[in-house]
Amino acid sequence: xxxxxxxxxxxxxxxxxxxxxxxxxxxxxxxxxxxxxxxxxxxxxxxxxxxxxxxxxxxxxxxxxxxxxxxxxxxxxxxxxxxxxxxxxxxxxxxxxxxxxxxxxxxxxxxxxxxxxxxxxxxxxxxxxxxxxxxxxxxxxxxxxxxxxxxxxxxxxxxxxxxxxxxxxxxxxxxxxxxxxxxxxxxx
Numbered sequence: 001x002x003x004x005x006x007x008x009x010x011x012x013x014x015x016x017x018x019x020x021x022x023x024x025x026x027x028x029x030x031x032x033x034x035x036x037x038x039x040x041x042x043x044x045x046x047x048x049x050x051x052x053x054x055x056x057x058x059x060x061x062x063x064x065x066x067x068x069x070x071x072x073x074x075x076x077x078x079x080x081x082x083x084x085x086x087x088x089x090x091x092x093x094x095x096x097x098x099x100x101x102x103x104x105x106x107x108x109x110x111x112x113x114x115x116x117x118x119x120x121x122x123x124x125x126x127x128x129x130x131x132x133x134x135x136x137x138x139x140x141x142x143x144x145x146x147x148x149x150x151x152x153x154x155x156x157x158x159x160x161x162x163x164x165x166x167x168x169x170x171x172x173x174x175x176x177x178x179x180x181x182x183x184x185x186x187x188x
Contacts, residue, residue, distance in 0.1 A: 017035065118136075
C-alpha cells in the first residue's frame with residue numbers, strides 16, 4: 001500500500017510540474033509517465049485518466065485540509081490552510097481552473113466541501129430547531145458562495161487577504177444564524 005501511495009504521489013508531483021507550463025488537455029499520459037519515470041501501465045494501474053489523477057491530487061492536498069471538527073474555530077483554520085495551499089500552488093490551481101472550467105472543479109469538490117459546511121451549519125443551527133431542508137439549503141448556498149469566493153481570490157479579483165475573507169464569511173454565517181434566532185423568537 002505504501003508503495004502504491006508513493007507512486008501516486010510521484011505521478012501527482014509530475015502532473016503539477018507539467019501543468020506549470022502546459023494546459024491539462026495538452027499533457028499526454030506518455031509525457032506524464034515519462035516525467036514520473038514510470039511506464040504507461042503503471043499510470044493506468046492507479047488512475048483511469050489524467051482527470052482522475054487531478055481529482056486524487058486535489059483530494060489529497062486540499063479537501064483533507066477542510067476535514068476538521070464542526071467547531072467554527074477549527075473550520076476557519078482549515079479554510080485558512082486551504083487558502084495557503086492555493087497560494088503555494090497557484091500555477092497548478094489556475095491551470096486546473098482554466099483547463100477544466102468551474103463546472104468540472106465543482107464536481108470534484110462539491111460533495112466534500114458541502115459535507116464539511118453542512119456539519120458546521122448543522123452545529124450552528126442546533127438551537128434553531130431548523131429542519132433538514134433549511135440546513136440543506138444553507139449548506140448549498142454557502143458551498144456555492146465559498147467556491148465563488150475562492151475562485152475569485154485565486155484569479156486575483158479580490159483585495160482581501162484570506163484571513164479577512166474568512167472573518168467576513170464567519171460574520172456573515174453568524175449574522176444569518178442570529179437573524180434566524182430573532183425571527184423564530186419574534187424579535188425585531
